[in-house]
Amino acid sequence: MSDAASGEGIGQPVRRKEDFRFITGNGHYTDDINRPRQTWACFLRSPHAHARIRSIDTSAAEAAPGVVAIFTGRHVADDGLGGLICGWTVTSKDGTPMKVGPHPILALDTVRYVGDHVAMVVAETLADARAAAELIDVDYEALPATVSLSACQSAGAPQVHPEAPRNTCFEWELGNKAETEAAFAKADRIVKLDLKNNRLIPNAMEPRAALGEFDKGTGIYTLHTTSQNPHVARLVLSAFVGVAPEHKLRVIAPDVGGGFGSKIFIYAEETACVWAAAKVGRPIKWTADRSEAFLSDAHGRDHLSHAELALDKDGKFLGLRVKTVANLGAYLSTFSASVPTYLYGTLLSGQYDIPAIYVEVDGVYTHTAPVDAYRGAGRPEATYLVERIVETAARETGIDPAELRRRNYIRTFPHQTPVIMNYDTGDYEASLAAAMEAIDYKGFPARKAEAAKRGMLRGIGFSSYIEACGLAPSAAVGSLGAGVGLWESAEVRVNPTGDVEVLTGSHSHGQGHETTFAQLVASRLGIPLANVEIVHGDTDKVQFGMGTYGSRSGAVGMSAIAKALDKIETKAKKIAAHLMEAAVEDIVFENGTFTVQGTDKSLAWAELSLAAYTAHGFPSSEIEPGLKEGAFYDPTNFTFPAGCHICEVEVDPDTGIVKIAKFVAVDDFGTIINPLIVEGQVHGGIAQGIGQALLEHGVYDADSGQLITGSYMDYCMPRADDLPSFSLGFTTTVCPSNPLGMKGCGEAGAIASPPAIINAVTDALGIRDIEMPATPARVWTALQSVASRAAAE
Amino acid sequence: MPVVSMTVNGKPASADVEARTLLVQFIREQLGLTGTHVGCDTSQCGACVVHVDGRAVKSCTMLAAQAEGADIVTIEGLAKDGELHPVQAAFREHHGLQCGFCTPGMIMTAVDMIRRKPDLDEETVRDELEGNICRCTGYHNIVKAILAASREMR
Structure with a gap:
């Protein structure tokens, strides 16, 4: 058959x-696997965002019941282990390489965020390990912390790393500054927008876990771990950290319960478990509890941006200039430098023919958890910026948002953008038309009027997104600073x-x-x-x-x-x-x-x-x-999934609650192998995008640097009753850059949906901007200021 | 240490446990039934839901000792005689799972939901899933699967 x-x-x-x-x-997830004579690890974490460690006294803990061993940064350093690395080097516009502070596996003399790793207790049971960790006496000298992204580069801000003055890791640029200035000089209209891209905490449902083992007979280390890329983990642990030669280290990522980027990276805990397994001569198991996951998994997003779009009198885009400050957290994580640079700046042309683009990105350190790739990684931030400013331009010019987009779509391929990418194929008009048809755009005014009769404010928002996937041609990423081929x-x-x-x-x-x-x-x-x-x-x-x-x-x-x-x-x-x-x-x-x-x-x-x-x-x-x-x-080009998402919301002016009334996504992923699975990927991505737009926000206390949103009671994960059912459609242009014609579908929903939602919310409220997440409190407050403005007029 | 005894998936189960042992620890560590998962530490995520005397319970929020004498069913005990439970089959049919980590809790919650509310609609399913978090599916196909299973079980 x-x-x-x-x-x-x-x-x-x-x-x-x-x-x-x-x-x-x-x-069989990592925590489901157990070994004879297995011990348990617990990590003592810094309670301070920034402190000097004067001394660590482990004597009481060592005497506690069940304790097998206790390791501190001193043991790690004495054993000659290297620190954790960033595998992508970004060069600043003055030609200097990014400024990297050391990232030790266990802190030596300074802690730099709440949750930073201070000591590892290995004991017979998890309860023993936790009880003993409580007995470790660390003499901290608490220091002022830098938490605010907007203030971290100012002169008096506490420094995260002495290697990086003004907490600035790199000052990167992309595009053509002179051409962009010239484009703005001849513009008929300049639209300006300040945007925040909120910090997110990934929250794969399976917390990170590790089971480290050492076979004394063969000298072979085995690490079962929650990894999206076990070979890269082995390479880093071997070549850079120096745990064991590559051929003496086996890394197994069994069933892994979601990743969304957060399990790409090589973390301290997994490294310490496999290293220490040889020291104690027994297997060591560690599984993060959810509180630890909030504190120590790499977070996502967290940008502050100023964007300006130049248009001619017909609404044709002439130029885009962007200045972004991107939070990197306290240490560079495995790929963190690439996310707000080459995965962000290169997508700022969106689906549009923009002749001149210039972007500057400052990557900065703060006393917060490291920030790295989270579903979409740079591309959601780019799409949010482009689609928010295009929508703002539509409102300022009075041109219908669909029509303004149409006037500026790229229509011939291949298309070279001013920011590196060469789009191979696409049909943006097709996905826009299909999405407008699916949501019944023509019927929107009637729906808005009907909602108004019920006292509800209805709004509609577009997002015409593009992403670069299929990472990536090795030569291309190598020339841009990657330490690996892809x-x-x-x-x-x-x-x-x-x-x-x-x-x-x-x-x-x-x-x-x-x-x-x-x-x-x-x-x-x-x-x-x-x-x-x-x-x-x-x-x-x-x-x-x-x-x-x-x-x-x-x-x-x-x-x-x-x-x-x-x-x-x-x-x-x-x-x-x-x-x-x-x-x-x-x-x-x-x-x-x-x-x-x-x-x-x-x-x-x-x-x-x-x-x-x-x-x-x-x-x-x-x-x-x-x-x-x-x-x-080795791919010959990136792939360029693209499409159009349209969202309709209803806002209850009494409560500020935003309800998603309709959500339509039309995506072009090229060839689809299994539509059931592809639809599932889109559903999940949109849910995370709705989470970013309406619910989720990783918040640190501005003074103390304590993570305020450190549990599911404080960090608002999307629940089933926060979300609608989604209406999906597909258009197809076959990708010419790989033999199967595929483009990739895993991140589209998270990339496309936030601006569609915020465009709809601001449309409903009749305001220019609202910060994500657009919580009921924020929406209600915005409505009060609209009302008081109206009263004053 | 106290001895606790209960029936788990139709078989007697008994062990000496510390008084502070949670039901989920008893199930995972003492009995080695690792299908029941732990996804949080604040009783929010629902990955640990099992049935205690026929009711869905978060097993991270109950001491093993409190389940003394109870009849416990875990995800491993749901299929009977090699036949998937209709909710299990519906999750597969409608792609109601991706990474699979929240799935055991979702399925155990759904079985109880259908028992209590035979005439489910979408709004009710979404409301009832308040205590189960999934990060992969956006719930779309989970809701679809539960509605389909509830229709089949009517």
């Missing part, structure tokens, strides 16, 4: 292979019985790779989906891989599989030609059967697979036994 007939092929909404274990409680690997192993194992360097933590990747393989080889196993997340099984983030697993990871499958087909045809005594060029492979063109000779996939391993009579100089091929795929 062909894959299309069986409903398992590309484009089919195949139900997920991985679901059975999750719905029956048989998943290709992906795959290995296809055909077994003698004809079933297939595919080893991928991508990692699935909810995205459904075990299904979509298998759909590609099954459909290409003409075998049942059940006969394909996708193997990922173990450095002992998969040779190397760059992992999953940046919506790259389909466009890059599956392209690597496609490349390996090409090699499999080439070799299989050679074997078929030998077995059927025909010329290779006469062999046709279709629906799992090899035939000799123009004859009735044929060979089934399983027969050929067996023959590849029996290898009887192979001409050894031409055909090696076996059927296994690997490939590394």
